[in-house]
Amino acid sequence: MTAELKLGINVGYWQRDADDQTDTVLAAERCGYDSVFTAEAYGSDAFTPLTWYAARTSRIKLGTAVAQISARTPAATAMHALTLDALSGGRVILGLGASGPQVVEGWYGQPFPKPLARTREYLGIVRQVWRRDAPVTSAGPHYPLPLPGGAGLGKPLKSIVHPVRADIPVYLGAEGPKNVALAAEIAQGWLPLFVDPAQIEPVFGTSLADRPDGFEIAATVVTIVTDDLPAALEFAKIPVAFYIGGMGARQRNFHLDMIGRLGYAEEAARVQDLFLAGRRDEAIRAVPDELADAISLLGPIGRIKERLQLWRDSPVTTVLIAGVRDEPTLRAIKNIADS
Incomplete structure (x- = not known):
């Protein structure tokens, strides 16, 4: 159980045809939300919108959920984070994730195998850059x-900038038990997606058993405040179907595996089949109502309050509200969370 459940917002991917979400971020800051997180896949990056919001805010924490490790070298990610952390007055949370083989090898042209080992090595370099104890090296x-071969002139270097913080918090986006265990071992937090609060302990209890004191679990939760619960359920199914069907290969899809761990393996396989067959509307309808409801916050504000208690009773420390953009609704959710 979480003693004090914090609220943040996840504004997701920046889209060219979408409205600038500065107003939403400012509203969240006024309402006392703890953090704002941005995302990236294979279009916009996570850091540029976050910098845009950083320049217009003064208190709210600034997180990436998640920056993909194959998108940048470890040193480049460390530079992004330390620069934004300094410009924002020490407000950055670096969320990192390995993504999947389709994106890593098809978009970034990098090898995907051994994602856990790559993540561990990557983060070790990032932290060397921030600490500035010595010139950065990695075996x-x-x-x-330095890179073996090449011109043969590579030289270990130390950042010419002294970071505001040498211990910028790092959260890992993870869905598999081993990756969650890695987050508990080497990071300050975990960024789960599509997680049922009632099943965190049964599914991930062993992975989280050795997490240190103060370890953060910041879960992105689709939130729709409405009197029309059936309509909210249909809307909440859209991202589930998209991630099961379109954000991973048929042979290897971590989101599908995650839904399977929640007890919906057959249903997830059906959703994937429909989505990959081009029958996307059917795929969305095939997502079980009880699944969409369990991983979301849906319905009238009174029902949201009841459902929020499930997250308060779980190990989650922060609920990242996704999908709410207007200040009155953000404030109403904050008020029930604080009550």
Whole structure:
């Protein structure tokens, strides 16, 4: 159980045809929300919108959920984070994730195998950059520094900028038990997606057993405040179907596996089949109502209050509200969370 459940917002991917979400971020800050998180897949990046919001706010924490490790070298990610952390007065939370083989190899042109080992090595370099204890080196094998071969002139270097914080918080986006265990071992937090609060302990209790004191679990939760619960359920199913069907290969889809761990393996396979067959509307309808409801906050504000208690009773420390953009609704949710 979480003693004090914090609220943040996840504004997701920046889209060219979408309204700027500065107003939403400012509203969240006024309402006392703890953090705002941005995302990236294979379009917009996570850091640029976050910098945009950082320049217009003064208190709210600034997180990436998640920056993909194959998108940037460890040193480049460390530079992004330390720069934004300094400009924002020490408000950055670096959320990192390995993504999946379709994106890593198809978009970034990087090898996907051994994602846990790559993540561990990657984060080790990032923290070397921030600490500035010595010139940065790494024995590899995934990110050797200096690079073997090449011109033969690589030199270990130390950041010319002294970070505001040498211990910027790092959260890992993870869905598999081993990856969640890695987050508990080497990071300050975990960023789960599509998680049922009532099943966190049964599914991930072993992975989280050795997490340190103060370990954060910041769960993104689709939230729709409305009197029309059936309509809210249909809307909440859209991202589930998209991630099961379109954000991973048929042979390897971590989101599908995650839904399977929640007890919906057959249903998830059906959703994937329909989505990959081009029958997307049917795929969305095939997402079980009880699944969409369990991983979301849906319905009238009174029902949201009841459902929020499930998250308060779980190990989750922060609920990242996704999908709410207007200040009155953000304030109403904050009020029930504080009550």
